[in-house]
Amino acid sequence: MIVTDNIEQSTRKKIFIVAARLFAEKGYSAVSMREISEQAGLSKPTIYYYFGSKEGIYKELVTTGVSHILSAIESTYSLDLSVKEKLNLILKKFFYACQNFPEFTKFMSNLMCSAEKMDFMVNFRAQTNRKEKFLINLFRQGIRSGELDSSLDPKTAAHIYTGVLMHFIMIQLATKEIVLSDDLADNILNTLISGMRKL
Amino acid sequence: MIVTDNIEQSTRKKIFIVAARLFAEKGYSAVSMREISEQAGLSKPTIYYYFGSKEGIYKELVTTGVSHILSAIESTYSLDLSVKEKLNLILKKFFYACQNFPEFTKFMSNLMCSAEKMDFMVNFRAQTNRKEKFLINLFRQGIRSGELDSSLDPKTAAHIYTGVLMHFIMIQLATKEIVLSDDLADNILNTLISGMRKL
DNA sequence: AAATTTCTACCGAACGGTAGGTATGTAAAA
DNA sequence: TTTTACATACCTACCGTTCGGTAGAAATTT
Numbered sequence: 001m002i003v004t005d006n007i008e009q010s011t012r013k014k015i016f017i018v019a020a021r022l023f024a025e026k027g028y029s030a031v032s033m034r035e036i037s038e039q040a041g042l043s044k045p046t047i048y049y050y051f052g053s054k055e056g057i058y059k060e061l062v063t064t065g066v067s068h069i070l071s072a073i074e075s076t077y078s079l080d081l082s083v084k085e086k087l088n089l090i091l092k093k094f095f096y097a098c099q100n101f102p103e104f105t106k107f108m109s110n111l112m113c114s115a116e117k118m119d120f121m122v123n124f125r126a127q128t129n130r131k132e133k134f135l136i137n138l139f140r141q142g143i144r145s146g147e148l149d150s151s152l153d154p155k156t157a158a159h160i161y162t163g164v165l166m167h168f169i170m171i172q173l174a175t176k177e178i179v180l181s182d183d184l185a186d187n188i189l190n191t192l193i194s195g196m197r198k199l
Numbered sequence: 200m201i202v203t204d205n206i207e208q209s210t211r212k213k214i215f216i217v218a219a220r221l222f223a224e225k226g227y228s229a230v231s232m233r234e235i236s237e238q239a240g241l242s243k244p245t246i247y248y249y250f251g252s253k254e255g256i257y258k259e260l261v262t263t264g265v266s267h268i269l270s271a272i273e274s275t276y277s278l279d280l281s282v283k284e285k286l287n288l289i290l291k292k293f294f295y296a297c298q299n300f301p302e303f304t305k306f307m308s309n310l311m312c313s314a315e316k317m318d319f320m321v322n323f324r325a326q327t328n329r330k331e332k333f334l335i336n337l338f339r340q341g342i343r344s345g346e347l348d349s350s351l352d353p354k355t356a357a358h359i360y361t362g363v364l365m366h367f368i369m370i371q372l373a374t375k376e377i378v379l380s381d382d383l384a385d386n387i388l389n390t391l392i393s394g395m396r397k398l
Numbered sequence: 399a400a401a402t403t404t405c406t407a408c409c410g411a412a413c414g415g416t417a418g419g420t421a422t423g424t425a426a427a428a
Numbered sequence: 429t430t431t432t433a434c435a436t437a438c439c440t441a442c443c444g445t446t447c448g449g450t451a452g453a454a455a456t457t458t
Contacts, residue, residue, distance in 0.1 A: 011433080027315040029228035033418060043435050045420075050433095054418065084396075113369055114313030117224055142395075149397045156386055157395055163366025164359050170312055171358060187355055195394025196341075196356055197283075198348045210407080232444060242409045244446080249407095253444065 012050050015040050017103075019057045024106035028058060028118060055120050065108040066127045072097070073134055083142030087161060088189045094165055095180040098172050106173045113166060132158060148193075164188060211249050214239045216302075218256045223305035227257060227315050254319050264307040265326045271296070272333055282341030286360060287388045293364055294379040297371050305372045312365060331357060347392075363387060 018040045022031040033054055037044045051057040072093045076086045098105045112128065139154035139161075148157070168188065172180045217239045221230040232253055236243045250256045271292045275285045297304045311327065338353035338360075347356070367387065371379045 025316055027226055027228060027313070029226060030315060032416075034416080044418090045436090046434055048419070110313055114226070114309055114315075139395075146397055148395050152390065152395055153386065156383070157390065159366060159370060160363050160387065160390060163363040165362075167358060167362025167365060184355070187352065188359065191351065191356065191359060191394075192391075193394055193396045195390075195392055195396075196338075196347050196351055197392045197394075198345055231442080233442085243444090244410085245408055247445070 011042070011046070015042070015047055015050055015057070016061070020061055020107050021103040023058065023061065024103050024110060027110065027114070028054075058118075059120070061107060062111060062121070062124065065104065065111070066124075068097075069108065070127065070131060073131055077134075083138055083145070083147050084189065084193055086138060088185060091165060091185040091189060092182055094169060095172075095182075095185055098169050098180055099178070102173060105169065109166065109169055109173060113170075132162070135161060161192065164192065210241070210245075214241070214246055214249055214256070215260070219260055219306045220302040222257065222260065223302050223309060226309065226313070227253075227317060257317075258319070260306060261310060261320065261323065264303065264310070265323075267296075268307065269326065269330060272330055276333075282337055282344070282346050283388065283392055285337060287384060290364060290384040290388060291381055293368060294371075294381075294384055297368050297379055298377070301372060304368065308365065308368055308372060312369075331361070334360060360391065363391065 015036065019031075019036050022035060022039065033044055033047055036057070037047050040047070047057070051060065073090055076089055079086065079089070081089065094105075111124075135158040136154045139148065139152070139157040142148035143150055143152055143154060168180060168184070172178075214235065218230070218235050221234060221238065232243050232246055235256070236246050239246070246256070250259065272289055275288055278285065278288070280288065310323075334357040335353045338347065338351070338356040341347035342349055342351055342353060367379060367383070371377075
C-alpha cells in the first residue's frame with residue numbers, strides 16, 4: 001500500500017510538475033496533452049487516468065497555487081510585527097517562491113495577469129479578491145495605528161504594493177540572472193514608505 | 200481608385216480590430232482563423248489575402264502597438280516639465296489609452312506580461328527594453344537635478360513606476376466600472392514621490 | 399465606343415495534420 | 429480474482445493553410 005501510494009503519488013506529481021512548466025511557458029491553449037504525456041514519459045490515457053481532462057490538470061494547478069498564495073499572505077496576520085515589517089515579509093516570501101519554484105510561480109503570475117479568459121475558470125476572481133482585501137485591511141490598520149499617512153487611500157496603496165510586487169516577480173521570471181534579493185525587497189519597501197523625493 | 204483604397208482599408212481595419220479584440224480576450228493560441236473571419240463577416244481566405252497568416256496579423260498588431268507605446272513615452276522627452284510632471288503625464292496618457300482603446304490596450308498588456316512565449320516573437324524584448332531605458336534615464340535625471348532622492352536607484356525606481364502603471368491598467372481592464380482618472384493618477388504619483396508613511 | 403485583358407477582392411471546398419478524448423487490453427499487485 | 433496502473437490503437441472535430449475559382453472594376457487594345 002505504501003509502495004502503491006508512492007508510485008501513485010510520484011506519477012501524479014510528475015504530471016503535475018510537467019504540466020505546470022508547460023502551461024507557464026506557453027499558456028493553456030498552446031499546450032497539448034500529447035506534449036504533457038511525452039515530457040512526463042507516459043502515455044496520454046495515463047494523464048486522463050489521473051486528471052480526467054486537460055481542464056482537470058489546470059484547475060488543480062490553480063487551486064493548489066491559489067491556496068499557497070493565500071496562506072503565504074494570510075499567515076502574517078497573527079504575527080507581532082509592524083505593518084511595514086509585514087509588507088516586507090510578504091514581499092520576501094514571494095521573492096523566495098520566485099527563486100525556488102520559478103515554474104509554478106510563473107504559472108500563477110500568468111494566471112493572474114494574463115489573457116486566456118477561460119470559460120471554465122469562473123469563480124477564480126473571488127480568491128484574488130480575498131488577497132486584495134487582506135492587503136487593504138493591512139494598509140488600513142497601518143493608517144489607523146499612525147504608522148502610515150492618514151491621507152493615504154488604503155485601496156490605492158494596496159494596488160500600488162501589489163503592482164510593484166507582481167512586476168518584480170515578472171522581471172525575475174523573464175531572466176536567468178538573479179535579480180530578487182532581501183536587499184532589494186528592503187529597498188523597494190523603503191522607497192514605497194519613504195517616497196522617492198529628496199527631503 | 201479612391202473608392203478601392205477605402206474598401207481595402209476598411210476591410211483590413213475590420214479584420215485588425217476584430218483580431219485585436221479576440222487575441223486580447225483569449226490569447227493567441229485560443230483564437231482561430233475561423234473565429235476571426237466569422238466575426239469580421241468575411242471568409243477565411245480573405246483574412247489570408249490581407250495578412251498572409253495568423254502570425255502575420257499578430258505581428259502587425261504587435262508592431263503597431265509597440266510603436267504607439269514608445270511614442271507615447273518618448274514624446275515627453277522634449278517637453279519643458281519636471282520629472283514628476285513627466286511621470287504624471289505618461290501615467291495619464293496610458294490611463295487615457297486604457298479608457299479609449301481598451302481592447303487594444305488589453306492586447307498589449309497581455310503581450311507584455313503574459314505567457315504564450317511564441318517562437319516567432321523573438322526581437323520583441325528589444326522594444327520593451329527601449330521603454331525601460333527611457334524611464335530609467337528619466338529617474339536618473341530627476342536624481343541629478345535634485346528633484347529625487349540621491350539614494351534612489353533609478354532602475355529600481357523605474358521598475359516600481361512601471362509595475363504600478365501596469366497594475367492599474369490591468370485593474371481597469373478587468374472591470375467595466377471606470378476606475379482610472381486624472382485624480383487617481385495624481386494620487387498615485389504623489390504617493391510614490393512623497394511616500395506612504397506619516398511625516 | 400466596344401472588346402479584350404488584367405487585376406482586386408473575395409469565396410467554397412478541401413488539404414494534411416493535430417487537438418482532446420476514449421474503447422479496449424494487459425501485466426502486476428492486492 | 430479483482431483492482432490498480434498503465435499502454436495501443438483509434439475516434440471525431442477542428443486547426444491553419446491552400447487550391448481553384450469568380451464577380452466586377454480598371455486598364456488596355458482594337
